[in-house]
Amino acid sequence: MKIGFTGVPPYKIIEKYKNLYPNAEWTDLDVPIRSISRSIAVDYIPETTCSIIQTIISNSISLHPDLIIASVGKGKCDSMSFIIPIIRRTLKDAKIIEIENHEQMSRGNPICTSDIPLIEKFNLITDTVTNGPIKKELKISKATAGYWGVPPYDYSLLELFPNNTHIFGWTRCMENGTPNNLELELYIDHKIPTVFYSQAFCAKNILAKELAKNNKGLYVEVDGPIDNSTKEKIKAFLELNNCF
Template sequence: MPEKVGIVGVPPLAVIARLNREGAEIVDLDEPLSQASLDRSAALVPRVYCAILRTVVLNSMTLSLDRICIDIGPGKCDGALHIARVLADTLPIPVECTENRDTMPFGWPLCQAEMPLMEKFGRISRSVQSAAPHKARRACTPLCAFWGVPPRDFTLLRPFPPQTHVFGWTRCMENKTPADLELERHVDPHLPTVFFSQSFCAKSALAWHLGRQHPRALVIDCDVGPSHSAKAKIEAFLALSGVPLASEASAHAAG
């Protein structure tokens, strides 16, 4: 019977290719999959901690897995290194640590495609589970940009129009080069850009730094989920930048 393998971050291409050959069912532990309360993770990690890594812990505690593959290299974070030790010391299943230093680019067609942003992020996240080349897509003319990591709660992305280009670590994910700092730092100064990071994430420093340098930026962070204030800030920023919200763009297309 194929194994059910939980992954954290973006494991090296060779590891994903091996899992694909083995027919393993790959589960992304960074995503909120468990129905249990996130507070249950407090048995192993502090409550005041990165919500993504708390989610990893909760999924690992509550899902039926055969093993876990967690990337602890420069393409993820030091937090993942410590979480790997916590899980290895706690769970009865193997925890494999990897360091993804891959440099072969796969491109980022989804990041530049015209597509609802929530769907786009879902597809980018799922692309990590396959070693196959990406499908070619036409790049759209962007109206705005989102820089950062995939948020724990994708509803943060709802206000953005389909013509949103994605930058930051999410682009590195699709390119399968999560440790490519130059690609992660790349932005378009002409596009109104929301710089996002999870609260308590080390990437917050880079988000703030790039946001201060950018002429048309909003820097924002969220913990478990986006607050009404965070959503309102994004909507106001897009509106003041002359960018139609997703609902307006859909209505215009329908009309």
């Protein structure tokens, strides 16, 4: 049994299918897989679609899960709802469950504020979607930098940041278990130099640009793999703000 999911579905439904299929192989369809090209998606959707949505289409078609738990609504994005008919048409025998997540109970953000490398923070946060809140204790760090946004398509971007980087934006909502919480998504610490990241062609660019402008942050819009110029821009912003 292969189960794919997108975004942050309600944990109750994840638990339900974990109990029903304890040996199922779970895949986060949002996450790029090295052996699967996201260009598969452009046979189905415009190239001017965000990399994450392209990745979902490419992964779904390549992996052909038996069941897809697809997050839709305000906790994900309109594009997700729009691609579901395409996935249904293409994977005729796959069961697809569309579900909104209106959870408002906070789990907290121990990973976002910890002192571990940023890339590990993201790996742990994405794990919480299927495994629930982190159980081990993490040391809280004094933030010297901030990252606001969704998990990036290209995780090499995260290697540029110091360990004392705190996470804000939708990824913070992910760890909190409340993907549809705009108030938390907009929360930032004004004192921390923050990089506001958004995937190209995503509506969250509006938030990222506005927040960066009002908080002297750095707005970064990236489509797919991060280029060297963008990496240099982030490195310079962190260096000039004495983040290390």
